[in-house]
Ligand code: NIG
């Protein structure tokens with residue numbers, strides 16, 4: 058099947074020589090072609106260029122889309138989400154407004170444990186339906202690839218249930234999905250005071266079973282003050298690596314926890330959150346394969362200090378930005394809003410913000426060879442905007458859905 062998209066007002070995020078990620082000054086580059094065409098064949102990007110060069114058989118595809126007035130962007134990649142869960146947590150949201158901190162709520166058994174309780178009571182089918190709805194909603198807002206974590210199970214049975222839901226989502230959704238085993242997300246009440254026993258359970262029971270069913274691409278740990286220690290994290294990552302799961306971890310949300318260093322040591326594909334970063338953490342990331350990933354929705358929702366994304370880019374690092382869609386710290390998977398926050402709150406230019414939410418998040422979930430930019434041979438996952446004046450309008454007009462038509466694997470999603 059061949060489709061021609063013609064009269065594209067601006068084709069943004071094109072790459073003639075694809076890179077797996079952009080770092081430092083490269084992040085300011087977002088090549089685009091005005092008045093462009095794009096040809097899709099068999100689900101992949103076949104060819105693109107200016108309309109003035111569209112000729113011969115390229116000009117008469119069996120299916121033609123006229124994109125007059127519309128911009129075309131590579132789909133957002135959301136490299137950090139927790140969308141398989143049962144309950145919303147608006148009561149804790151109110152507790153936080155009244156003055157309780159996220160850590161205080163967690164200490165008294167709320168937070169992640171609150172969601173784990175409700176999620177344990179839900180069936181696999183119910184969880185699938187709820188997660189599928191969330192997935193479809195974010196797809197409508199321009200997301201074409203997503204990483205989904207377990208972590209609201211916290212028992213062997215429940216963690217496997219969540220991961221099986223993610224497997225079903227992979228099988229049934231047109232989006233590209235990666236799964237991440239986050240058994241070490243919270244410490245169940247019965248393990249308080251001897252959390253190393255829960256770590257043993259994750260290592261000796263959960264990881265082998267998860268691996269046996271091939272349920273996880275990545276392994277995650279919430280390495281932070283009040284949650285899992287650097288030692289716990291190292292043990293879990295070592296065990297996951299033995300079973301072929303690459304680390305991709307939560308680090309430095311509450312404190313300068315050593316999470317960045319332990320992630321880098323074990324070759325994590327990304328270290329995420331990074332609200333608490335010293336110069337040592339920035340130095341430690343230089344020259345590594347680890348993608349620093351910032352989660353603007355979480356910092357916004359919890360009123361946390363902002364991660365020094367600008368400083369990291371100025372130091373030559375790459376930066377990715379993802380949604381962290383979850384019921385406790387970021388109940389939104391709106392990547393258009395993440396794009397706006399990247400510019401408004403973190404002072405990224407629009408070009409840097411697009412790279413942070415497409416190519417660099419694709420890298421952070423191990424798919425930047427096939428997604429994250431408009432390049433020949435990549436998957437045809439992209440969206441057309443409503444009629445808008447320029448690409449800078451995307452982060453500028455925050456809160457409004459600027460996406461009009463969605464194409465995944467070259468097929469329009471209606
Ligand atoms: O990424 N920080 C750890 N985990 C999630 C929050 C989970 C929750 O509160 O339910 C996060 O913010």
Ligand code: FE
Nearest residue numbers: 137139307381
């Ligand atoms: Fe998270």
